[in-house]
Amino acid sequence: MRAFLGIGLPAGVREAIASATAKVRGLHAPVAWTAPKNLHITLDFLGEISPERVALVERLMRAVASGFAPFSLTAEGGGAFPGTRNPRVLWVGFLEPLELVRQLQQNMGNALSGAGFPREDRPFHPHITVGRTRGALPPAWGERFVQALSGKGFGVVPVSSFTLHESRLEPSGAVYTPLCDFRLDGSGKREIREEREL
Numbered sequence: 001m002r003a004f005l006g007i008g009l010p011a012g013v014r015e016a017i018a019s020a021t022a023k024v025r026g027l028h029a030p031v032a033w034t035a036p037k038n039l040h041i042t043l044d045f046l047g048e049i050s051p052e053r054v055a056l057v058e059r060l061m062r063a064v065a066s067g068f069a070p071f072s073l074t075a076e077g078g079g080a081f082p083g084t085r086n087p088r089v090l091w092v093g094f095l096e097p098l099e100l101v102r103q104l105q106q107n108m109g110n111a112l113s114g115a116g117f118p119r120e121d122r123p124f125h126p127h128i129t130v131g132r133t134r135g136a137l138p139p140a141w142g143e144r145f146v147q148a149l150s151g152k153g154f155g156v157v158p159v160s161s162f163t164l165h166e167s168r169l170e171p172s173g174a175v176y177t178p179l180c181d182f183r184l185d186g187s188g189k190r191e192i193r194e195e196r197e198l
Contacts, residue, residue: 005044007162016155027141041101061180062182068107068186075092075153078092102126
């Protein structure tokens with residue numbers, strides 16, 4: 001099954017993002033927009049994993065979560081990967097400071113790679129994917145998207161847990177099924193050592 005680890009968003013943040021992107025969604029560009037209920041922050045995309053590996057992921061992530069206290073992120077503005085000229089992914093970003101979410105993601109990566117999961121080769125950039133392009137966009141469309149979201153605040157995201165999800169691709173779009181929640185209940189000061197799978 002396809003799986004990922006992510007942080008959910010409050011309903012108010014999802015609604016604010018959907019409202020802000022409604023204007024550009026109406027421009028009829030070839031973009032597959034993320035359903036508001038599916039908006040989230042991806043911490044680690046695990047790809048295809050066997051059901052037998054789920055228990056291992058749960059054990060590793062409980063250890064990671066125990067080293068962090070809850071924190072908050074503030075969603076604001078938008079951007080595009082790899083850039084606005086030929087964007088493939090459209091996103092909403094977060095204001096600094098981002099040290100805690102970056103450290104959380106790094107500790108997750110250390111634990112998972114130590115157990116044989118592939119490590120993401122790109123730097124972690126916390127974001128909420130709101131759309132993926134499906135063809136050539138009109139000239140300057142990427143810039144229009146970023147301008148439409150520039151300076152707009154979407155609210156605070158309290159991070160008290162993260163979730164392991166199964167992701168199924170269906171004709172109507174992706175369907176996410178939560179498998180396990182991991183509560184942040186530590187001091188945030190403990191180092192998570194790599195755990196090697198025996």
